[in-house]
Amino acid sequence: MSNSIELKIENKIAFITLNRPDVFNSFNREMALSMQEKLDNCASDSNIRAIVIFGNGKAFCAGQDLKEVTDPDLNPGFRKILEEHYNPIIQKIRSFEKPVIAAVNGVAAGAGANIALACDIVLAVENAxxxxxxxxxxLVPDSAGTFFLPRLIGLQKATALMMLGDKVSAQEALDLGMIYKVFSAETFEEEVNKLATTLANMPTKALGLTKRLLNQSLTNNLEQQLALESDLQIEASSSNDYKEGVTAFVEKRKPIFNGN
Incomplete structure (x- = not known):
């Protein structure tokens, strides 16, 4: 069994590690399919309440392994690469209703950058x-980069970055609103774990419904979004977490959420 994607579960958090450090965690077919399998495992396991995606080694992910597409015996073709490799990864990250953190520990290039930007929260080390x-x-941007990046930083800036291929530092990405926070190399892992732990102990039923609302907001008009907010607020208010949150507030204690 390949270990190109590693999955570790600890304290209700799933840590997915991209594990081809010798090629800067670039994706080949086997790795992409393994990534999808690990994401499916996270979606179906009710004990998992937050997901963190890391890269092993110096890089987060360098995108597609070009050796695969230039080898006539290995090359699956770009349609297969997109429709069977990257598109399902993006769809899985966006569709399951659990918070997903991209912990960008180094360079994130091409599809690697866009996988990170498809996550709910992006943290980066200062030298990323x-x-x-x-x-x-x-080539043209794929892996939903043309969908998410303009929405994060605006059409004009996204156009320039995609056409020119400029390298954006972690601090620049933060200033642009592309990512959430930047940390030093010394504190990065601790801060990632801290945020993941916070999310995993929150009312994750409500977080999942919030993610659904945000996904729908990308295509809904105002009336549709207001109607969906009403529906999902009713669903959230029927949850055990809501009951616990209100009870804890009245009793002036810290709530203990169970995610349902």
């Missing part, structure tokens, strides 16, 4: 960078 590298080799 983000590169829309596609134009450098005559």
């Amino acid at each position: 960078s983000f590169i829309q590298a596609f134009s450098k080799i005559g």
Whole structure:
């Protein structure tokens, strides 16, 4: 069994590690399919209440392994790569109703950058960078980069970054609103674990419904979004976590949420 993607579960948190450090965690077919399997495991396991995606080694993810697409015996073709590798990964990250953190520990390039940006919260180490590298080799952005990046930083800036392929430092990404927070190398792992633990102990039923609302807001008009907010607020108010939250507030104690 391959270990190109590792999954560790600890304290209700699933840690998914991209594990091809010798090629900067670039994806080949086997790794992409393994990633989908691990995401499915996280979605179906009710004990998992938050997910963290890391990269092993110096990089988060360098995108597609170009050795695969240039080897006539291995190359699955770009349609297969997108429709069977990357698109399902993006859809899984966005569709299951648990918070997903991208812990960007180094360079995130091409599809690697866009997988990170598809996550709910992006944290980066101070020496990390983000590169829309596609134009450098005559390709167009994929893995939902053209969907998420303009919504995060605006059309004009996203266009420039995608056409020019500029490297964006972690601090620049933070200033642009591309990511949530930047930490030093010394504190990065601790801060990632702290945030993941906070999320895993929150009312994750409500967090999942919030994620559904945010997903729908990308295509809904105002009336549709207001109606969905009403429906999901009713669903949230029927949860055990809501009852616990209100009871704890009245009793002036810290709530203990169970995620349902």
